[in-house]
Amino acid sequence: MKNKLTLGLVGFGCVGTGLYEVLNKSSLLDAEIKKIVVKTRGKKRLLPEEVFSYEINDILEDEEINTVVELIDDADAAYKIVVAAFKKGKNVISANKKLIAEHLDELILLSRTNNVSFLYEASVCGSIPVIRNLEEYYNNDTLSKVEGICNGTTNYILTQTNYGKDYETALKESQELGFAESDPTLDVDGFDAKFKLLILIKHAFGITETPENIFNYGIRNIKPEDVKYASEKGYRLKLFSRAERSDNQVFGFVAPHFIAEQHPAYNVNNEFNSVVVEALFSDKQLFVGKGAGSHPTASAVLSDVSALSFDYRYEYKKEEGGKGLSFSPDFEVKVYIGSADISQINQFVFTQVDEVYQSASYNYQTGWINFSQLKGVDFNSKKDLFLALLPEDIRLISSTDNEKVSEYETALF
Ligand SMILES: NC(=O)c1ccc[n+]([C@@H]2O[C@H](COP(=O)([O-])OP(=O)(O)OC[C@H]3O[C@@H](n4cnc5c(N)ncnc54)[C@H](OP(=O)(O)O)[C@@H]3O)[C@@H](O)[C@H]2O)c1
Numbered sequence: 377m378k379n380k381l382t383l384g385l386v387g388f389g390c391v392g393t394g395l396y397e398v399l400n401k402s403s404l405l406d407a408e409i410k411k412i413v414v415k416t417r418g419k420k421r422l423l424p425e426e427v428f429s430y431e432i433n434d435i436l437e438d439e440e441i442n443t444v445v446e447l448i449d450d451a452d453a454a455y456k457i458v459v460a461a462f463k464k465g466k467n468v469i470s471a472n473k474k475l476i477a478e479h480l481d482e483l484i485l486l487s488r489t490n491n492v493s494f495l496y497e498a499s500v501c502g503s504i505p506v507i508r509n510l511e512e513y514y515n516n517d518t519l520s521k522v523e524g525i526c527n528g529t530t531n532y533i534l535t536q537t538n539y540g541k542d543y544e545t546a547l548k549e550s551q552e553l554g555f556a557e558s559d560p561t562l563d564v565d566g567f568d569a570k571f572k573l574l575i576l577i578k579h580a581f582g583i584t585e586t587p588e589n590i591f592n593y594g595i596r597n598i599k600p601e602d603v604k605y606a607s608e609k610g611y612r613l614k615l616f617s618r619a620e621r622s623d624n625q626v627f628g629f630v631a632p633h634f635i636a637e638q639h640p641a642y643n644v645n646n647e648f649n650s651v652v653v654e655a656l657f658s659d660k661q662l663f664v665g666k667g668a669g670s671h672p673t674a675s676a677v678l679s680d681v682s683a684l685s686f687d688y689r690y691e692y693k694k695e696e697g698g699k700g701l702s703f704s705p706d707f708e709v710k711v712y713i714g715s716a717d718i719s720q721i722n723q724f725v726f727t728q729v730d731e732v733y734q735s736a737s738y739n740y741q742t743g744w745i746n747f748s749q750l751k752g753v754d755f756n757s758k759k760d761l762f763l764a765l766l767p768e769d770i771r772l773i774s775s776t777d778n779e780k781v782s783e784y785e786t787a788l789f
Pocket residue numbers: 386387388389390391392413414415416417419447448449450453471472473498499502667668669670673
């Protein structure tokens with residue numbers, strides 16, 4: 377049986393306006409926006425000023441409103457609004473990955489204790505229906521890997537570097553096109569991709585990690601020489617939010633990856649997002665779509681509204697199976713490290729060196745490296761160095777190997 381939804385919309389920017397428009401075009405859905413709360417008085421908007429309120433209690437205290445759609449750009453203010461909405465017994469739909477990543481378990485608990493629903497399909501990869509698919513479609517198929525291009529800004533910039541533009545030019549262009557913020561840190565340093573990865577890990581493997589415990593390295597230090605390396609080898613660079621499971625361990629991180637033509641995401645270019653899901657029985661599947669933008673993102677919010685009208689809730693079905701799992705840094709990755717300054721490369725301990733290139737102007741080395749060594753380094757602030765993973769599976773290591781590496785490190789530093 378379908379329920380009538382009376383919505384309180386908070387935020388009427390890019391996504392909020394999009395939701396208003398797509399909802400108006402969705403005649404099959406029994407949902408109406410009763411009130412809209414925004415922040416700034418006197419701003420020019422799509423609808424007349426009298427439609428808007430600046431007081432969140434106008435939504436929270438309205439007993440007819442059974443669902444709060446939170447679409448604001450301030451994660452701290454959103455946290456207070458969402459908590460208050462749960463306590464008032466209202467369902468919440470959100471697109472705010474930072475809010476969700478920082479408070480996921482607390483918000484799940486609050487929604488459960490107040491017997492309401494908390495949906496957030498739009499928070500990961502915009503229009504790509506990934507969360508509900510991980511929850512429902514892959515419910516019984518054992519997942520081994522989820523790997524997403526979850527940030528359209530960085531994918532746009534990386535694509536443009538393939539066409540010969542340098543990082544700064546491509547970033548400026550993405551800002552002019554409205555893909556990147558004036559302060560692009562969250563995107564280009566991989567924080568946005570990390571928030572999304574944390575949500576993917578929860579729905580794929582049933583465990584919750586803190587943002588602080590997930591390694592994120594973005595693309596701001598890429599040099600034309602690194603792009604040249606990619607093109608000589610037939611690779612493309614993608615920023616992946618990557619999580620894998622092996623037995624009772626889960627590995628997850630955000631980092632640039634060189635990928636070969638055979639990779640399903642090789643042709644996912646510009647602002648497009650993608651998610652590759654690998655599972656025991658279904659094998660490899662690729663989802664592609666727009667990860668941002670007014671109507672594409674609103675389409676995912678609309679899908680949550682529609683699901684809510686059938687009383688849908690995430691059941692976090694993987695939590696039970698996730699009980700014995702732990703998030704682990706005990707693995708090796710094959711990396712490329714490039715720098716004009718050879719001493720920048722030599723500070724890392726490779727457990728196996730595969731290729732060394734040195735010249736008067738640029739150097740690089742490829743080989744295997746213990747991930748725990750990378751995890752402790754703030755690579756985003758290392759301007760003179762670029763690191764990316766090469767197209768190889770990760771290698772599992774034992775804790776004895778780890779002890780050996782820390783002995784090497786102690787000897788070296
Ligand atoms: N844009 C995308 O393509 C996209 C994609 C996926 C997810 N998201 C997520 O969707 C959410 C909204 O993004 P957006 O791009 O639509 O943001 P936006 O265009 O910057 O709009 C933000 C809206 O929030 C309102 N607002 C801010 N603080 C508020 C407060 N304390 N109380 C009430 N209203 C407040 C603003 O009010 P005023 O209009 O009065 O300033 C504005 O209407 C964010 O969490 C974002 O991460 C966005």
